Amino acid sequence: MAIPEEEVTLLDYSVNGSIDHRGLPAGKYSTGGWRSAWYIIGVEVAEKFAYFGIACNLITYLTGPLGQSMATAAVNVNTWLGTALMLPILGAFVADAYLGRYRTILVASLIYILGLALLTLSASLIIMGSSEQSNDASAKPSFWVNILFFCSLYLVAIGQGGHTPCVQAFGADQFDSEDPKEVISRGSFFNWWFLSLSAGISLSIIVVAYVQDIVNWAFGFGIPCLFMVTALVIFLLGRKKL
Numbered sequence: 001m002a003i004p005e006e007e008v009t010l011l012d013y014s015v016n017g018s019i020d021h022r023g024l025p026a027g028k029y030s031t032g033g034w035r036s037a038w039y040i041i042g043v044e045v046a047e048k049f050a051y052f053g054i055a056c057n058l059i060t061y062l063t064g065p066l067g068q069s070m071a072t073a074a075v076n077v078n079t080w081l082g083t084a085l086m087l088p089i090l091g092a093f094v095a096d097a098y099l100g101r102y103r104t105i106l107v108a109s110l111i112y113i114l115g116l117a118l119l120t121l122s123a124s125l126i127i128m129g130s131s132e133q134s135n136d137a138s139a140k141p142s143f144w145v146n147i148l149f150f151c152s153l154y155l156v157a158i159g160q161g162g163h164t165p166c167v168q169a170f171g172a173d174q175f176d177s178e179d180p181k182e183v184i185s186r187g188s189f190f191n192w193w194f195l196s197l198s199a200g201i202s203l204s205i206i207v208v209a210y211v212q213d214i215v216n217w218a219f220g221f222g223i224p225c226l227f228m229v230t231a232l233v234i235f236l237l238g239r240k241k242l
Helices: 005-012 034-055 058-063 070-128 143-163 167-172 180-214 217-237
Strands: none
Touching (some): 034 167, 034 180, 058 180, 070 217, 167 180
């Protein structure tokens, strides 16, 4: 017995009224679910890898290559961390009121990559000027190198502020809350989410901090930048599945 067209339509599309990247009703067999959730988990793992790769060793960079005192470095680190923790409030407002979660993630990723690229550039400039500093133990990076560093550091904070309130919720949106099977999958999504994030953060603290201390800071900042670029490309490749 043939299924009426109305019932086929109901079965093929998300029950909770979700839409796809074109603004059309989301089809269950072409969008959402695990096929899209892994793209979202991937971009967030890269973001946390980058964030903790910078944050875990930042005070060492400030007291080392930038030549700041421990007290000044502590103030700068705490100010940056506090700003980064507050910015998700603004990011959530922008996503809900103007851009939506998908576009906010894209814009935040681009800002993030710009910040990481400029951070790598600032570290490279310090390395290139290290030959002059080796002749003068009191020499410090120029005013403009410091400005470049702090501008890039706060660009990273802005990018993080757009990611944090959007990505996890956007991942949960990929599962139909009105479908009993997808409700179970959504519970599993949060388990895999936190497992993947914990693995990414642990890897970042071990690998990036080691590269920063043993190799050089330009590579230490460049690796998170490369991760973010790769994650954004993969995220864009999965656009039609979101």
